[in-house]
Amino acid sequence: MSTTGIELTHSGVKMKGEWDEVCHFAKDFEDLIQEAEASDKTVNRYNNWRPRKDESQDDMRKKTVDEAKVDPSDVENGGFAKKVHRMEESNGRKSIKTKTSKAFRDLYIGSAKCFSRMEEVIYGKMMLKFNPYFFDEEDFSANLRFKGKRRCELNVNFNNERIRDKVRSMVEGSAWN
Secondary structure, three states: OOOOOEEEOOOEEEEEEEHHHHHHHHHHHHHHHHHOOOOHHHHHHHHHHOOOOOOOHHHHHHHHHHHHOOOHHHHHHOOHHHHHHHHHHHHOOOOHHHHHHHHHHHHHHHHHHHHHHHHHHHHHHHHHHHOOEEEEOOOEEEEEEEOOOOEEEEEEEEOOHHHHHHHHHHHHOOOOO
16 A cells, blocks of 8 residues: 555644545554544444445445434434433323423424434535535544545544544554655
8 A cells, every 4th residue: 555645734644545545544544543542432433434445435425424414313312302201200290291391302303303304415415515525523523535536535633632642643653654
């Protein structure tokens, strides 16, 4: 693998190259963030999103849309739904207030599902036509920009300085750089 396309940036790491090279780097990068102690949630989400050699631009677009949109099941299983459920349990009996709360919860969940579908259309049909494919998590964000059919650029920016410094040190000390 050619490593001439890797550069350290002020906020992270950038890899420019052919699709296969960037995919190989993206896989190795997963090991780096794990070793740099990124959260398991971040590593798992990145693993689901990262580019793979057998995928197309359309596959990456779909994965980016799925990653970016609000998951209605998260809304249903968290936040408002839990609060309403706790109110129902503390009340001990069905009341007008509980029935009203359930109706608002159902309306809220329905709205979240509608919003999620709208996000799919906005991200998939409009935003990703003009912007790079992106991954965003608390520890770091990444974007993948295609430069023709086979050339692309993966740019990773770290929000977490500790992880950024560890990854940069590992890249500087490796055969990559």
